[in-house]
Amino acid sequence: MCLRQLPLVFSFLALMVSLPAIRASSIPLIKPKVGDPVLQELMGGCSLRCAFFWETLAGSSASTMAPASELCDDDASTAWTSPTPGPGEIIQFHIPKKLPKECRDTPFYGMNFANGVIRTLEEFRAYARVKTMTLSVNHKAIARFHLADTWRWQDFHFEDIMLNQGDLIELTIDEIYPGKTSQQPGITEIVLQGAH
Numbered sequence: 001m002c003l004r005q006l007p008l009v010f011s012f013l014a015l016m017v018s019l020p021a022i023r024a025s026s027i028p029l030i031k032p033k034v035g036d037p038v039l040q041e042l043m044g045g046c047s048l049r050c051a052f053f054w055e056t057l058a059g060s061s062a063s064t065m066a067p068a069s070e071l072c073d074d075d076a077s078t079a080w081t082s083p084t085p086g087p088g089e090i091i092q093f094h095i096p097k098k099l100p101k102e103c104r105d106t107p108f109y110g111m112n113f114a115n116g117v118i119r120t121l122e123e124f125r126a127y128a129r130v131k132t133m134t135l136s137v138n139h140k141a142i143a144r145f146h147l148a149d150t151w152r153w154q155d156f157h158f159e160d161i162m163l164n165q166g167d168l169i170e171l172t173i174d175e176i177y178p179g180k181t182s183q184q185p186g187i188t189e190i191v192l193q194g195a196h
Contacts, residue, residue, distance in 0.1 A: 027134070027141045032154035038114040038188060040076040042153075048163075051106045051195035055094040060084055065092065071190050078188070079117040081127060085183035087176055093169040093192060104164050110157040110193035111135070111145075117186035118151045127186040131175040137161055138168055149177045163194070 036042055048054075056072050058080060059065035070078040071091065082089040099106075116129040129149055135142045135158075143158050163169075169192070176185045 027143055028158075029144045029146055030156050030158065031146050032113070032148055032156055034148050034150055035153040035155060037152050038076050038118050043074040043076055043189070046196070048106070048108060048192040048194040051103050052096060052099055054096065054169075054192075057092045057094065058082070058089060060088055060090065065090075071187060072192075074189070076114070076188060077119055079119065079123075079186050080188075081117065081182075081186040082173070082184045085128070087173045087185075089173045089185065091171040091173075091187075091190070095163055095165060095167040095169070097166045099165040105162040106164075106195055107160040108137075108163045108169070108192060108194035109160045110155065112189075112191040112193065113145075113147060113154045113156070114151075114188035114190075115147050115149075115154060116151060116188065118188045121151075124151050126179050126181045128176040128179040128183045130173050130185050130187060131177050133174055134172045136170040136172070137163075139170070144174070145171075157193075 054072075056068045057065040058068035058071070068080050068091065071080045072093075113130075117123040117127045130147050131149070132144060132146050134144050142161065143156075145156050147154055171190075173185055176183065
């Protein structure tokens, strides 16, 4: 290799190293519409559940995934908390492997979050809350959510994604708001929006 080609080789190597960062920044950053307080009387209603149910799991890796049904239980008095402090936790929503024909190509277009442990103001402040998370469908990054540090409902909307049997929706916690006594992030409820 001649010396004149050396700058070209270094430029190529620099581009290869920066490709993951370019890809990560190319997904949209979505900020929420902040709504009503999270109250038990306002839990439930229309969601993707109008089409089908799913299995909810959480963990820091494939080998640590465990059921996390409290994330989608329509109960403001329960909350999921990460077993480990800081970011990195993955939340998965497994669409059933078998769906009736009329439930295939079901639109999924939004998510609502009750961020933090909201049972009391003291608990909300004590536990960490999610600041940013990445949404992926079938391992393809779709958007990055920037959550507000509030105990009110937060609504996120994006272009329709057509879900089918066996699909996987994932949220990866990227950053947290620190808690006063615990750096384990908590979430009271996640609602998947879609179906109609």
